[in-house]
Amino acid sequence: MSDPSRDTRQKVRDLSIRLILLLGTASLLGSLVSNGARSVTGPYILLLGGSAAVVGLIAGAGEFIGYALRSATGAYVGQSHRYWKVAMTGYGLLAAIPLLAVAGRWEAAAVLIIAERIGKAVRTPARDTILSHATTTVGRGWGFGVHKALDQVGAVIGPLVMVAALALTGGYATGFLLLGIPLAGVAMVLFLARSTVPRPSRLEANGGTRENMDNIRGFLPYAAFIFLGMAGFVNFPLISFHLKAQSIIPDAVIPLYYASAMIVSVVVALVFGRAFDRIGTHVLLTIPVFSTVTILLAFSLDPGVAIAGSLAWGAGIGIFETSLRASIAESTTAARRGQIYGTVSAVFGTAWFVGSAVMGVLYDVSIGHIVAYVVVVEAAAVAAYLWMYRSRIVVRLQEGVGDLIP
Structure with a gap:
């Protein structure tokens, strides 16, 4: 005789796995569209008459807007709980990419490029909230790791x-x-996912039990760690600039370095996703390590050492985005999760913008200055992690006596 409760748990698990795979497929196709375009938007804008300064301004503005808006869209998702509507609206803005084919001026192309980044800001908090419900029964780290791996395949x-x-x-x-073509696939997969699990919150029956980041005392140290960790994480455009400026490798080989880094991020997302389910937020401590290793290797004049730095960068991407999303899901109640996802994404993007700007300026001074900057910032990130860890212990002790900080 079958156990009804066990059958229900198995059904929920099966639906959760199906939803994770469907959203992963949607992200794979969406990432294929966005990263395919982003790989050539620089030279395309130049072809349309834009200057190098225009290219930099459009890219920087697009990324900043794409992250800064997530705080607002996350708050909306948290209040309205219209996860599917918001996610599908955000993915719909990917339609700006095929329209680039008929952009006759760089100004029109700029509008379309920024529109796609706005779409990313709209869909990400909603999508991650849906995923957070689906990862409850399969493991936070593993679920987000599978999703990130599929996303990177598209990249x-x-x-x-x-x-x-x-x-x-x-x-x-x-x-x-x-x-x-893959954009049409995104729409079909999303409609299938919504019809499969129209109310994702039901996959997380208890509504989330931990509230470590639902109060300001728990959120601030986490935000400080994310900001510092990301502010010391170099971006690949600066690495590729170094490879070209120093004539370390031929131009045609640089995209292969990037592709190799993306392949590494796929594997690392899966491995460290599973590690998160075993050791929890301690996985976050590897972020300062990989940030430091990347900066020590990627700016070498030796091609072999430089590619090792690129691979370390890819590993850092896989760890950062998997463990970040999993840790939020593990540490917030479902009611606040959308808002927290949006706010943390805004912190993440602001830190990357600030860190990239600082390292870009320091590169013209010396590589040694970049190394010193990263070492100091990542050491501060470790201190922020210790602050975060201590605050979580305090919150849990207070939960135990029924005196949770409001």
């Missing part, structure tokens, strides 16, 4: 699509139009 395939289009046609328009 590798997208640029290859554009390379093939350029090689065959010599122009960008065909590539942008080809990206409309």
Whole structure:
């Protein structure tokens, strides 16, 4: 005779796995579209008459807006609980990418590029909240790790699509139009996912039990750690600039370094996702380590050492985004999760913007200055982690006596 409660748990687990895979597939296709376009938007804007300064301004503004808006969209998701509507609206703005094929001026292309980044800001908090419910029964780290791995597969395939289009046609328009095919796939997968689990919150029956970040005393140290950890994490455009400026490798090989880093991030997302389920937020301590290792290796003049730095950078991406999202899901109640996701994403993006700007300026001074900056910032990140760990112990003790800080 079967156990009804066991059958119910198994059904919930099966639905959760299906939802994670469907959202992972949607992210794979969406990442294919966005990263395919982003791999060539710089030269495309130059082709349309924009200057290098315009390229930098558009890229910087797009990324900043894409992260800063997440605080507002996360708050809306948290209040309205319209997860699917918001997520699908955000993915819908990917339609800006195929339209780049008919952008006759760089100003029009700039509007479309920024619109796609706004779409990212709209969909991310809603999508991550849906995933947080689905990962309850399969493991937070593993669920987010699988999703991140699928997302990164799209990040590798997208640029290859554009390379093939350029090689065959010599122009960008065909590539942008080809990206409309996976965009149609995104819509179909999302509709299937919504019909499969129309109310994702039901997958997390208890509504989330931990409230470590639902109060300001628990959130501040976490936000400080994320800010410092990300402010010391170099971006790949600066690494690729170094590779070209110092003539370390041929230009055509640089995308292969990036692709290799993305492949590493796929594997690392799965491995460290599973590690998160075993040791929890201690996985976050590897972030300062990989940030420091990356900066020590990636700016070498030796091609072998430089690629090792690029691979360390890819590993850091896989760890950061997997453990960050899993730790939020593990440490917040469902009612506040959308808002926390949005706020943390805004902190993440602001830190990356600030850190990238600082390291870009320091590169013109000396690589040694960048190394010193990263070492200091990541040491501060470790101190912030210890602050965060202590605050969580305090919150749990207070929970035990029924005196949780409001």
